[in-house]
Amino acid sequence: MKILVPVKRVVDYNVKVRVKADQSGVELANVKMAMNPFDEIAIEEAVRMKEAGVASEVVAVSCGVAQCQETLRTAMAIGADRGILVSTDAELQPLAVAKLLKALCDKESPDLIILGKQAIDDDANQTGQMLAALMNLPQATFASKVTVAEGKVSVMREIDGGLETISMHMPAVITTDLRLNEPRYATLPNIMKAKKKPLETVTPDALGVDVAARLTTVKVLEPAGRSAGVMVADVAQLVDKLKNEAKVI
Amino acid sequence: MPILVIAEHDKAGLKAATRNTVAAARALDGELHVLVAGADCAGACAATAALEGVSKVLCADAAHYTDQGAENIAALIVSVAGAGGYSHLLAPATTFGKNVMPRVAALLDVAQVSEIVAIDSADTFVRPIYAGNALATVKSSDAVKVITVRTTAFDPVGDGGAASIEPITAGPDLALSTLVSRELTQSERPELGAASVIVSGGRGLGSGENYHAILEPLADKLGAALGASRAAVDAGFVPNDYQVGQTGKIVAPQLYLAIGISGAIQHLAGMKDSKVIVAINKDPEAPIFQIADYGLVADLFDAIPALNAAL
Numbered sequence: 001m002k003i004l005v006p007v008k009r010v011v012d013y014n015v016k017v018r019v020k021a022d023q024s025g026v027e028l029a030n031v032k033m034a035m036n037p038f039d040e041i042a043i044e045e046a047v048r049m050k051e052a053g054v055a056s057e058v059v060a061v062s063c064g065v066a067q068c069q070e071t072l073r074t075a076m077a078i079g080a081d082r083g084i085l086v087s088t089d090a091e092l093q094p095l096a097v098a099k100l101l102k103a104l105c106d107k108e109s110p111d112l113i114i115l116g117k118q119a120i121d122d123d124a125n126q127t128g129q130m131l132a133a134l135m136n137l138p139q140a141t142f143a144s145k146v147t148v149a150e151g152k153v154s155v156m157r158e159i160d161g162g163l164e165t166i167s168m169h170m171p172a173v174i175t176t177d178l179r180l181n182e183p184r185y186a187t188l189p190n191i192m193k194a195k196k197k198p199l200e201t202v203t204p205d206a207l208g209v210d211v212a213a214r215l216t217t218v219k220v221l222e223p224a225g226r227s228a229g230v231m232v233a234d235v236a237q238l239v240d241k242l243k244n245e246a247k248v249i
Numbered sequence: 250m251p252i253l254v255i256a257e258h259d260k261a262g263l264k265a266a267t268r269n270t271v272a273a274a275r276a277l278d279g280e281l282h283v284l285v286a287g288a289d290c291a292g293a294c295a296a297t298a299a300l301e302g303v304s305k306v307l308c309a310d311a312a313h314y315t316d317q318g319a320e321n322i323a324a325l326i327v328s329v330a331g332a333g334g335y336s337h338l339l340a341p342a343t344t345f346g347k348n349v350m351p352r353v354a355a356l357l358d359v360a361q362v363s364e365i366v367a368i369d370s371a372d373t374f375v376r377p378i379y380a381g382n383a384l385a386t387v388k389s390s391d392a393v394k395v396i397t398v399r400t401t402a403f404d405p406v407g408d409g410g411a412a413s414i415e416p417i418t419a420g421p422d423l424a425l426s427t428l429v430s431r432e433l434t435q436s437e438r439p440e441l442g443a444a445s446v447i448v449s450g451g452r453g454l455g456s457g458e459n460y461h462a463i464l465e466p467l468a469d470k471l472g473a474a475l476g477a478s479r480a481a482v483d484a485g486f487v488p489n490d491y492q493v494g495q496t497g498k499i500v501a502p503q504l505y506l507a508i509g510i511s512g513a514i515q516h517l518a519g520m521k522d523s524k525v526i527v528a529i530n531k532d533p534e535a536p537i538f539q540i541a542d543y544g545l546v547a548d549l550f551d552a553i554p555a556l557n558a559a560l
């Protein structure tokens with residue numbers, strides 16, 4: 001069984017992003033970048049399936065600028081067997097990424113595609129569902145448990161009211177939620193090994209995909225901040241403030 | 250051109266998020282229709298017909314919509330969208346809407362605009378990015394706009410409408426996936442997304458037993474919903490559907506009490522639009538105090554029982 005895992009290079013989750021003065025976007029110069037945390041969970045899950053003998057190959061894919069190679073090396077250090085970079089400097093929106101991934105899936109024929117449920121930069125939460133739609137495949141979003149047995153995959157999903165489990169024929173698309181697993185730290189020997197793993201580069205043109213943006217960003221603003229609050233000395237003062245000042249209880 | 254809202258419901262009635270989504274749709278120009286897809290969903294259709302501002306309810310009643318699976322519902326929406334010539338398709342940014350709508354967008358070959366918080370014009374919308382640390386205004390060049398709505402940004406519509414209910418033919422059963430089981434958290438408390446008071450606990454509670462023993466009496470007294478940080482959910486204090494934050498639920502109650510929660514940006518992303526925020530934390534440096542209206546530096550194991558007694 002082959003698993004394809006798309007990974008995105010994003011601003012590290014510990015960085016507090018700042019909006020640019022010209023309102024064109026957020027400041028990305030000299031900002032620490034990392035693999036999207038949900039994609040790390042996706043890679044970890046695929047690698048665990050390989051270690052358990054359920055999967056035979058894990059292929060990591062990243063779409064974007066040349067530096068996405070670093071993200072692919074991280075994926076390979078966690079345990080992916082090889083990487084594919086879809087190289088472009090164009091701004092990629094989820095629909096375009098889904099189309100690129102479909103073109104790769106047509107070539108690679110994976111049995112499972114595991115993606116992060118959302119990227120922590122654009123917070124779009126779209127690509128997995130879009131890929132499933134374009135390929136006419138079943139989808140299980142927000143996965144917190146994945147089990148493969150007898151040619152089927154069963155996925156426990158985190159939904160607003162609680163949890164549900166669905167069963168799908170493969171190929172299928174899964175998107176990860178936070179509690180699916182805890183990704184390992186790549187060890188130094190594995191980081192070294194990852195440098196020698198195959199990394200192929202393709203372009204959107206070669207895949208025959210039009211990646212033109214459908215949304216244009218008009219402006220990006222800082223949200224209105226909250227005005228500073230006060231510290232209260234004790235519970236009695238807190239109750240008084242809530243009753244008589246804020247009038248919320 | 251008409252506008253279509255996709256209802257989220259439990260067949261007998263509507264989920265609160267549908268009311269907020271209809272409110273967002275009313276900010277657009279066009280006749281407003283709502284699609285209810287379900288099995289034995291006459292109750293939900295009747296509730297929809299009573300919503301303010303809705304002129305027509307399209308009711309697709311078929312067994313294969315029972316589980317609200319994304320594949321069948323998306324296929325139905327796409328055929329309804331084509332037949333009705335809708336300019337906008339909107340659903341709430343709940344796990345239901347997030348699951349279904351990107352599928353619809355891809356099938357229509359259009360972008361989705363996720364979790365809008367404001368509508369500037371028919372093609373221009375405001376949405377948070379980077380866990381709400383920035384607000385992007387985006388303009389769509391697509392003929393059909395597929396949108397999910399951040400419910401906290403739009404006040405829910407009330408009743409008072411009298412829309413017609415039109416049964417429509419269901420789409421095919423694609424049979425791509427099957428529901429095996431569903432465990433919904435049973436609670437007498439208000440829905441987290443719609444509660445006016447939320448008592449939320451973090452890792453500082455130390456255990457599930459403490460979480461319940463300390464916070465439940467307070468929530469009972471305030472008529473509040475219970476929420477949690479990711480750390481509290483990961484540690485198994487409470488189920489996943491309690492999580493507030495960038496990747497959990499987005500809430501904006503009148504009063505949010507953050508208890509033993511440090512205030513990581515991912516948590517703030519889910520609650521910083523609350524009207525009044527109270528933080529109780531023993532660490533005076535905890536970042537939660539920077540956004541709290543009222544901060545109390547205290548050990549929660551003393552402060553919460555005292556607060557409860559004082560109310």
Ligand SMILES: Cc1cc2nc3c(=O)[nH]c(=O)nc-3n(C[C@H](O)[C@H](O)[C@H](O)COP(=O)(O)OP(=O)(O)OC[C@H]3O[C@@H](n4cnc5c(N)ncnc54)[C@H](O)[C@@H]3O)c2cc1C
Nearest residue numbers: 451452453478479480494495496497509511515516531549
């Ligand atoms: C991709 C990603 C997505 C995430 N999404 C979310 C999300 O949606 N929601 C979310 O909440 N987090 C999310 N997180 C996690 C987030 O970064 C924090 O780790 C988490 O919010 C911390 O939870 P906490 O405040 O309960 O725990 P901690 O940060 O450990 O804070 C515990 C607090 O309790 C206080 N405390 C301890 N004992 C007491 C006591 N006796 N009395 C009073 N105070 C006490 C401490 O001083 C401390 O401030 C996400 C992280 C990532 C990487």
